[in-house]
Amino acid sequence: xxxxxxxxLAWGQIKRRxxxxxxxxxxxxxxxxxxxxxxxxxxxxxxxxxxxxxxxxKMDEITVTxxxxxxxxxxxxxxxxxxxxxxxxxxxxxxxxxxxxxxxVTAAAPFQELGYAQMLTIDNKxxxxxxxxxxxxxxxQYGNTFKQGGPSDQPGTxxxxxxxxxxxxxxxxxxxxxxxxxxDPYNTKLMEQFNSxxxxxxxxxxxxxxxxxxxxxxxxxxxxxxxxxxxVGVLNKPKGTSDEMIQSDKKVYVSLExxxxxxxxxxxxxxxxxEEGIFNTVTVKVDKTENLxxxxxxxxxxxxxxxxxxxxxxxxxxxxxxLKRVALGIGVFILIIASISIIVAMTMSTHQRxxxxxxxxxxxANMGQIRNMFITESALLGLLGGMVGIGFSYLIVSxxxxxxxxxxxxxxMGGSLVILIPLSTIPVGIIFAILTGVLSGIYPAISASRINxxxxxxxx
Amino acid sequence: MLRVExxxxxxxxxxxxxxxLHDINFQVKQGEMVAxxxxxxxxxxxxxxxxxxxxxxxxxxxxxxxxxxxxxxENKLAVFRRxxxxxxxxxxxxxxxxxxxxxxxLPLVFQSVSASARKKQSLALLEAVGIPDKAEQxxxxxxxxxxxxxSIARSLITEPSIIFADEPTGNLDTKTEDEIINILVDLxxxxxxxxxxxxxxxxxxxxxxxxxxLRDGYMVTExxxxxxxx
Numbered sequence: 202x203x204x205x206x207x208x209x210l211a212w213g214q215i216k217r218r219x220x221x222x223x224x225x226x227x228x229x230x231x232x233x234x235x236x237x238x239x240x241x242x243x244x245x246x247x248x249x250x251x252x253x254x255x256x257x258x259k260m261d262e263i264t265v266t267x268x269x270x271x272x273x274x275x276x277x278x279x280x281x282x283x284x285x286x287x288x289x290x291x292x293x294x295x296x297x298x299x300x301x302x303x304x305x306v307t308a309a310a311p312f313q314e315l316g317y318a319q320m321l322t323i324d325n326k327x328x329x330x331x332x333x334x335x336x337x338x339x340x341x342q343y344g345n346t347f348k349q350g351g352p353s354d355q356p357g358t359x360x361x362x363x364x365x366x367x368x369x370x371x372x373x374x375x376x377x378x379x380x381x382x383x384x385d386p387y388n389t390k391l392m393e394q395f396n397s398x399x400x401x402x403x404x405x406x407x408x409x410x411x412x413x414x415x416x417x418x419x420x421x422x423x424x425x426x427x428x429x430x431x432x433v434g435v436l437n438k439p440k441g442t443s444d445e446m447i448q449s450d451k452k453v454y455v456s457l458e459x460x461x462x463x464x465x466x467x468x469x470x471x472x473x474x475x476e477e478g479i480f481n482t483v484t485v486k487v488d489k490t491e492n493l494x495x496x497x498x499x500x501x502x503x504x505x506x507x508x509x510x511x512x513x514x515x516x517x518x519x520x521x522x523x524l525k526r527v528a529l530g531i532g533v534f535i536l537i538i539a540s541i542s543i544i545v546a547m548t549m550s551t552h553q554r555x556x557x558x559x560x561x562x563x564x565x566a567n568m569g570q571i572r573n574m575f576i577t578e579s580a581l582l583g584l585l586g587g588m589v590g591i592g593f594s595y596l597i598v599s600x601x602x603x604x605x606x607x608x609x610x611x612x613x614m615g616g617s618l619v620i621l622i623p624l625s626t627i628p629v630g631i632i633f634a635i636l637t638g639v640l641s642g643i644y645p646a647i648s649a650s651r652i653n654x655x656x657x658x659x660x661x
Numbered sequence: 662m663l664r665v666e667x668x669x670x671x672x673x674x675x676x677x678x679x680x681x682l683h684d685i686n687f688q689v690k691q692g693e694m695v696a697x698x699x700x701x702x703x704x705x706x707x708x709x710x711x712x713x714x715x716x717x718x719x720x721x722x723x724x725x726x727x728x729x730x731x732x733x734x735e736n737k738l739a740v741f742r743r744x745x746x747x748x749x750x751x752x753x754x755x756x757x758x759x760x761x762x763x764x765x766x767l768p769l770v771f772q773s774v775s776a777s778a779r780k781k782q783s784l785a786l787l788e789a790v791g792i793p794d795k796a797e798q799x800x801x802x803x804x805x806x807x808x809x810x811x812s813i814a815r816s817l818i819t820e821p822s823i824i825f826a827d828e829p830t831g832n833l834d835t836k837t838e839d840e841i842i843n844i845l846v847d848l849x850x851x852x853x854x855x856x857x858x859x860x861x862x863x864x865x866x867x868x869x870x871x872x873x874x875l876r877d878g879y880m881v882t883e884x885x886x887x888x889x890x891x
Contacts, residue, residue, distance in 0.1 A: 206770045217758045560754045563715065565743025565771045565819070567736045655715040658754065 204569045211578035218653020221546045222582060228539030229586025231635050234593035235535045235629040237622060239528030241598060245620040247521040254517065258510040263485040263497050266302065266506045267292045289504045294478035296503050300485055303499055305492040308342035310335055311480035313460050316469050318414040319454060326369040326403070330451040332412065334460025343486055349406040350434035359430045361405055363438040364450035368399035399448055405432045416466040427466045455633055536637045543641035547579055551649045558649050559657025568650040575646035576639055587631040662855050663712065663823060668721035670707055681707050682878045692853040693848065696866035699875035706827060708875065709859045713746060713825050714738040726822055742773055747816030747824035751831040753808040755800040761787065762796040765814045772819065778833040786814035790844055806837035813844060823855040830865055842868050
């Protein structure tokens with residue numbers, strides 16, 4: 202018996218027996234929709250979380266630091282011969298060049314953290330900032346874009362992060378506010394005033410600034426002030442972040458030469474800064490997250506410490522994998538319940554069609570052919586139920602999106618949580634629906650094939 | 662063509678045994694048209710069911726085209742029936758969800774014959790039984806006589822060596838009964854198909870070449886060429 206004929210006969214029955222078809226389809230479509238919606242929610246939530254994590258935690262970057270656990274006597278015979286000052290655990294320019302040459306590395310630059318200082322404008326406003334020494338030309342390779350200006354080769358120039366332009370306050374006002382908040386920390390009015398001032402943006406481009414730092418190590422606390430710098434560039438706020446989130450990210454980027462100068466001027470105590478060709482932090486950017494572990498391993502072989510945020514991603518994946526399994530389990534459970542409705546409906550249908558089955562047997566249909574007809578019918582019911590289920594799932598997802606739309610995430614955070622149905626979940630739902638149909642159809646099909654032709658014809 | 666040897670059959674109902682056929686023996690040649698005549702309860706329908714392989718006799722053998730159908734398994738019998746046996750039922754037994762043409766084609770569907778070949782054969786047979794214009798209608802749209810013509814066309818589609826007809830005119834009025842009998846007689850003449858017609862009507866049996874009469878499970882008479890008497 203040809204598949205096309207079996208399908209045609211089965212389709213004829215499906216069209217004719219609308220109640221049975223309806224009953225079966227309702228069950229299967231609900232189960233199928235449950236699976237698709239559950240998987241889609243899991244998938245969308247995971248993508249959203251990963252997106253958020255990527256934008257905040259820089260998942261494609263490796264932070265390389267010196268390996269302080271290694272003896273400084275290292276270097277070996279080869280190093281001695283070249284005469285270079287190579288300490289095995291130190292992060293040297295030579296190692297930086299090796300890292301830059303590694304496969305999958307798109308950028309590698311030192312990010313020397315010099316410490317914290319106060320930024321002073323000419324109109325006597327202040328902001329607490331972190332000073333970072335780096336190759337200013339490479340800033341854009343780390344996902345930074347310039348809101349204004351750009352790097353300059355001229356000495357005495359700096360670049361500000363977006364956060365550093367927020368919350369500049371008059372020195373006296375800042376002092377008064379801090380004192381008031383210290384004495385009355387639960388004063389919401391004061392807190393609101395402080396927050397609103399913290400969120401105010403100042404036009405810093407081409408402004409002259411000075412930096413000042415206090416030396417707490419000396420017996421009498423001393424304040425050192427730097428020479429004057431000009432702001433030649435202001436960075437944009439990173440994608441997916443709001444002003445509130447970026448308020449604490451206040452950085453001043455200076456060239457490595459300026460970093461050495463600042464270390465001296467402000468008496469900053471930052472270890473290797475100042476030593477030519479030795480860095481305390483290098484940030485390595487990798488082309489794809491998948492290559493992160495590989496590059497990390499190679500960097501570690503240079504006797505350096507390397508750390509990534511990958512473990513957080515793995516943890517997140519683990520959590521979502523578990524959630525997806527639970528969701529899938531719920532969907533499968535619903536399908537099992539749905540399969541009971543198919544078994545009942547198909548068995549009922551078998552009983553009603555005993556006479557027809559009897560006639561077919563008399564006309565030459567064997568048990569296998571009868572069985573195949575019924576299984577095809579139930580598989581078709583599964584397919585139809587699955588297709589309706591897909592429609593249901595789109596309706597449910599659009600309903601959920603309308604319900605929670607905008608409440609999680611937001612436009613300024615690079616998009617809110619929108620549940621999308623991944624195309625890959627549709628075949629999964631359909632396969633589950635067909636399988637449910639086939640498995641539920643087995644008992645009625647066997648029961649139909651065993652009907653005695655003569656009894657079936659004579660019973661009416 | 663058909664050889665029935667020492668057939669006896671007993672029905673079991675609860676613990677009770679009811680013998681319905683006793684030592685039945687007869688033969689039908691290829692191309693013959695015979696009647697199995699008997700009143701209600703004579704055992705003629707049981708005999709038909711046994712010959713069609715729908716039941717197994719308590720004793721005896723039935724040979725169709727030299728093959729003992731009593732020994733065949735259900736699946737083997739299904740294949741055998743598909744190729745060698747045609748059926749005409751009293752209540753037509755057409756499938757309501759299929760069109761007239763699809764009903765006629767149904768036995769070929771079980772033989773995996775292509776749709777185009779099936780269509781060609783079914784239309785030719787509908788022409789032969791006089792309802793070529795009803796091919797795409799559904800059984801419910803036809804009269805009893807027309808439905809029986811569809812049933813006849815269906816029985817012939819596999820070109821079987823033997824056709825069993827169970828009271829083929831039982832549900833029809835006299836005029837239609839004559840038309841159906843004439844169709845069967847013509848088909849027998851033209852196609853040389855063997856017909857075994859079970860009936861309780863003497864008028865129907867008179868059109869056959871031979872009549873086997875059953876009474877209370879016994880074969881009581883065998884009449885040669887009753888048509889010559891008319």
